[in-house]
Amino acid sequence: MTRRFDAIIIGAGQAGPALADRLTKSGKTVAMIERKWLGGTCVNTGCMPTKALVAIARVAHVARRAGEFGVRGVGPVSVDMTQVKARAATISGNARQNVTTWLDGMPGCTVIRGHARLEGNGMVRVGEETLAADWIFLNVGGRALVPELPGVRDIPYLTNTSILQLDTLPAHLVIIGGSYVGLEFAQMYRRFGTQVTVIEKGPALIGREDEDVSAAVRDILEAEGIHIHTHVREIGFAKAGDGITVQVDQNNIACSHVLLAVGRVPNTSDLGLERAGVATDSRGYIQVDGQLGTSAPGIWALGDCNGRGAFTHTAYNDYEIVAANLLDGESRSVDDRIAGYALYIDPPLGRVGMSEHQASASGKSVLVNKRPMTRVGRAVEKDETQGFMKVVADAKSGEILGAAILGTGGDEAIHGIIDMMSVGATVAQMTWAVPVHPTVSELIPTLLSGLHPVDA
Structure with a gap:
C-alpha cells in the first residue's frame, strides 16, 4: 500500500524543516x-x-595574552579536551533536539526515519514502504571527500565529522587541505596546544581568494606556530607504530593524527536519481535551474546537494526561494543571490561578491581600495590589528562588485556591504552613510570614498 502526501522532503538539513513548516501551514x-x-x-x-570549538580556542588564546593587557593572576593555560568535546556536543545536541521537537510537533508533518530512494512518477521508497507526492524536495546535503591518495585507506584518518569525537589532544595533527574547513581546525587545535601542519597542493591557501588575502591568512596562522606547506606535488601515508608518517614530496612528516579536509561530495549516489530522471553533473551534484527545479518535473533540489551554495545560509535561502515561488506566486531565482560567506579563523574573513581578481578578469572597469586594520580604531583598541579591508566597484555604474574584510569583526562587518549589494546601492549613495563609532563597520564609507583604478 502506498501512503500519499502533498509533499515529500528527503533530508532534514537547514532547508527541510523550514520548508515543511511553510508547507504544512499552507x-x-x-x-x-x-x-x-x-x-x-x-x-x-x-x-x-x-x-563552539572556535570559541573555546579563542578563550584559550585570549587567556594566554592576558599579561599583554595588564591582567594578572592568569597562569599557564591548557585545555581539557574531554570538557571541550562535551561542550560542543551539548550545543549540537540541544540544537538537534530543538529541530526534533519542532518537526515531531508540526501538524501535518510525518517524520519517517530511513533511507529514501526515488522510484519515479512521484514515488519514493523507504525500506519496504512506498510514498507518493506531487512535490518532492531533495535536501540530502554532502559529506567529506576522501581523496584517493597512496596509503590513505591504511591509516585511521579523520574527517570534519570524526574529529569532533576526539576527547584527547593530538600530539601532532597534519591537515590535508588548506581551505576553509582545514584552516579553521588548524588554528583551533594549535590554540588547544597541538602541533599543527597544513599540507596544500595548490600554490596558496584558500585558492579562490585574492593573493593578498591568502598571504595575509598564511601570515596570521604561521605567526601562531602553524607549519604550512604549499605547492605540494605528492602526498602519501603509512602507519608507523602508534603514529602515522605523511610523505610530502621527498620529505616524511611524523604525526599522531591526520585530518582530511580537501572538499565535499554530495549525498546523491544512492538516491535512485536515474529512476526519476534527475540529472547530475560529473561530480554528482544535482543540476537545477534558477528556481531550483531539477530535470524531473515536480522535483526540486535544495542545499549542498545542488552545487549552488555550500553554506547553511544558502540552503536556507534555497527554501525561501522555493516557498516564495510555489506558495506566494513569486518568481525568485537563485541566480539573483549575492554570494557571501566567511572563514572562521581568528580574525575572521568576511567575503561577498567578486574578488579583485575576478572583477578584473570580468572585463569591467574596476575601482579598488584597501585599508589595513591598523587604521581601524576598534581593532587598535582591542589590539587585534591583523588583516585589512578591501572593496571592489564598477567605475562606470558605481555598483559595488565585492569586498573582503579580514580582521576582527570581519564576519559581522561584511553584512553592511552585503546589504548594500542586495538592494543595489551605489558607491555614491553609501559614501554618505554615518556609521557608529567605534566599530569596524565605520571604515566602510571611508573605504568607498577612496576607491581608485586598479592600476593607480
Whole structure:
C-alpha cells in the first residue's frame, strides 16, 4: 500500500524543516524523511559544533595574552579536551533536539526515519514502504571527500565529522587541505596546544581568494606556530607504530593524527536519481535551474546537494526561494543571490561578491581600495590589528562588485556591504552613510570614498 502526501522532503538539513513548516501551514501534508540526524550538517557536524570549538580556542588564546593587557593572576593555560568535546556536543545536541521537537510537533508533518530512494512518477521508497507526492524536495546535503591518495585507506584518518569525537589532544595533527574547513581546525587545535601542519597542493591557501588575502591568512596562522606547506606535488601515508608518517614530496612528516579536509561530495549516489530522471553533473551534484527545479518535473533540489551554495545560509535561502515561488506566486531565482560567506579563523574573513581578481578578469572597469586594520580604531583598541579591508566597484555604474574584510569583526562587518549589494546601492549613495563609532563597520564609507583604478 502506498501512503500519499502533498509533499515529500528527503533530508532534514537547514532547508527541510523550514520548508515543511511553510508547507504544512499552507494546509499541505508533508512526509519528512531522514536517515541519520535531524538538523543536517550545520547542527550536527558543521557550524554549531565547530564554531563552539572556535570559541573555546579563542578563550584559550585570549587567556594566554592576558599579561599583554595588564591582567594578572592568569597562569599557564591548557585545555581539557574531554570538557571541550562535551561542550560542543551539548550545543549540537540541544540544537538537534530543538529541530526534533519542532518537526515531531508540526501538524501535518510525518517524520519517517530511513533511507529514501526515488522510484519515479512521484514515488519514493523507504525500506519496504512506498510514498507518493506531487512535490518532492531533495535536501540530502554532502559529506567529506576522501581523496584517493597512496596509503590513505591504511591509516585511521579523520574527517570534519570524526574529529569532533576526539576527547584527547593530538600530539601532532597534519591537515590535508588548506581551505576553509582545514584552516579553521588548524588554528583551533594549535590554540588547544597541538602541533599543527597544513599540507596544500595548490600554490596558496584558500585558492579562490585574492593573493593578498591568502598571504595575509598564511601570515596570521604561521605567526601562531602553524607549519604550512604549499605547492605540494605528492602526498602519501603509512602507519608507523602508534603514529602515522605523511610523505610530502621527498620529505616524511611524523604525526599522531591526520585530518582530511580537501572538499565535499554530495549525498546523491544512492538516491535512485536515474529512476526519476534527475540529472547530475560529473561530480554528482544535482543540476537545477534558477528556481531550483531539477530535470524531473515536480522535483526540486535544495542545499549542498545542488552545487549552488555550500553554506547553511544558502540552503536556507534555497527554501525561501522555493516557498516564495510555489506558495506566494513569486518568481525568485537563485541566480539573483549575492554570494557571501566567511572563514572562521581568528580574525575572521568576511567575503561577498567578486574578488579583485575576478572583477578584473570580468572585463569591467574596476575601482579598488584597501585599508589595513591598523587604521581601524576598534581593532587598535582591542589590539587585534591583523588583516585589512578591501572593496571592489564598477567605475562606470558605481555598483559595488565585492569586498573582503579580514580582521576582527570581519564576519559581522561584511553584512553592511552585503546589504548594500542586495538592494543595489551605489558607491555614491553609501559614501554618505554615518556609521557608529567605534566599530569596524565605520571604515566602510571611508573605504568607498577612496576607491581608485586598479592600476593607480
